[in-house]
Amino acid sequence: MEEMVWNDMEYNYPGNAQLVKFFTLMHLKENDEIRFTEVDNGLREMEITQHKLCVVRRIKQVKSSIPDDILDCIPSDEILDRLTPLIGKIVFQLGIELGLSVEEIESIKEKYDCDLTAQNKEVLFTWRKDRTVKPTIRVLEQAFVNIGKGVRCLKEVVKDVDPNTLKAVEIVTDRIRENKNRIIHDIQITQILDHMMTNLVLSIDDRHRIEQHAGQDDQNKALLDIVIKRREPAYGVLVDGLNTYGYEELANDLKCDSQEISQNAALVPVENEGLSDWNIPLYKVRLQKNYLKIITSIHHKNIVDHLISREVVSIDEGEKIETGKTTQEKNRTLMTLLFRKHEQGYIEFLTALRKDSVYADLADEIENTAVTSRDMSTLHTCYK
Known part of the structure; x- marks a missing residue:
């Protein structure tokens, strides 16, 4: 290997002998400068047993305790999110086993420098996008075994997963x-x-x-x-x-x-918590459940004037509403502002509706809109 290339390896990965060795072999492999014979000769000269090559070439098949119906599934976001902090310092090895290119792995390393968990996560999510080989939990388990990483963390993450x-x-x-x-x-x-x-x-x-x-x-x-x-x-x-x-x-x-x-499977179960256990104000849920009805049925002008007079909406915000090209666009902007106001804004909005007899029934309907635990559970997923 040329001395200049070797020096670059040591410079790029200071104090990390394992990565220096890894990228040295990858460089030689990608430039067609190495075969198993050269590696065998190198090990002999270093007085390292050639049986290491036998270990490398022999794929250790996993005797998994994870059920087949889970192993044959593609891991969900939740599984990968829970797995990434448990993987440790095997980003490059894992990436190569999962079929990522060296360029992809180096790009991930550079993008998330010093953030090991983020590197592992990006490797896993990048691998899962590849559909050349179905990216199943079985493939992931085999990759862990191939790089000498125990699969206990994977077993722990998927132990309560429903295959359906x-x-x-x-x-x-x-x-x-x-x-x-x-x-x-x-x-x-x-x-x-x-x-x-x-x-x-x-x-x-x-x-x-x-x-x-x-x-x-x-x-x-x-x-x-x-x-x-x-x-x-x-x-x-x-x-x-x-x-x-x-x-x-x-x-x-x-x-x-x-x-x-x-x-x-039902992917979003109804939660058992009461409404008070959710950190989402009820008035916002009521507004949102009537979102379509509001933007398609009201004329905003008098309502906005009332909200400005009550200092719920500023004059600048009122002018922003007027920039909409259609009535519905203006109403959407008004709704966006209301969602960002405190409950008093909601109260004044209902008051403004009731000042016009045409919208009095709508105000009552919004105020009396039922909010269930399922509503809360569904909306809660938007904030995770």
Whole structure:
């Protein structure tokens, strides 16, 4: 090996002899400068037993205690999130075993320098995106064994996992992937976002993160990322929204998986906590459950004037509302502001509605909207 290249290795990984050795071998391999014969000769000269090569070449098959129906599933976000802090200092070895390129691993190392957990997480999530070989828990377990990492941490993470839930996750992810280009390029999502917010599977912050992207395609991608992460009920509500707002064919292509999901597992259980146990104000839930009805039925002008007079909304905020091109756009901005105000803003909003007899029934309906533990559980997933 050239001395200059060797010096670069030592410079790039100071004090880490293991990584120096690892990247030395990778450099020689990628430049076609090494075969097992050269490694064998090198070990002889270093007076290291050649049996190490036998160990490397012999794949130790796992005798797993994890049930097959879990091993054959793709790990969920939750599994990978819980696993990453337990992996330790094996980022490069694990990445190579899982099929990542050296360039990918070095990029991850540079991006998350000094954050070992973040490096491990990025390696696992990058691996899971590869569908050349199905990225199952079985593949992950074998990789741990190949690099001499015990699988106890993996067993601990998946011990209480329901395989039906994992299969349902795969159904959602696969069906979205199959139709991803159609969803990204063919739909306008403004009304679908209204629908999803009303059904509590998106928060006002989610909407802001989606709409901060300038292009419709990028907004659609951002929405898909959220749906893939949260799965049900966000997936079912998305399908229902597509069907409601003119994308029946696409909705039907996605809907068949909703049936499979319901047969496999309910992904968002009803929580047992009482309403007071949730850290979400009831008035915000009531506003959001009536989101679509509010933005499509009210004329904002007198309501905004009342809110300005009561110092709930500032004059600048009132002018911001008026920048909307349509009444619904203006109402959406008004709702965004109300979600960020304290409860007094909600009270004054209802007062403003009641000042106009046309909206008095709507004010009563909002105030009397039932809020259940399922509502709280669903909306709570938006803030995890």
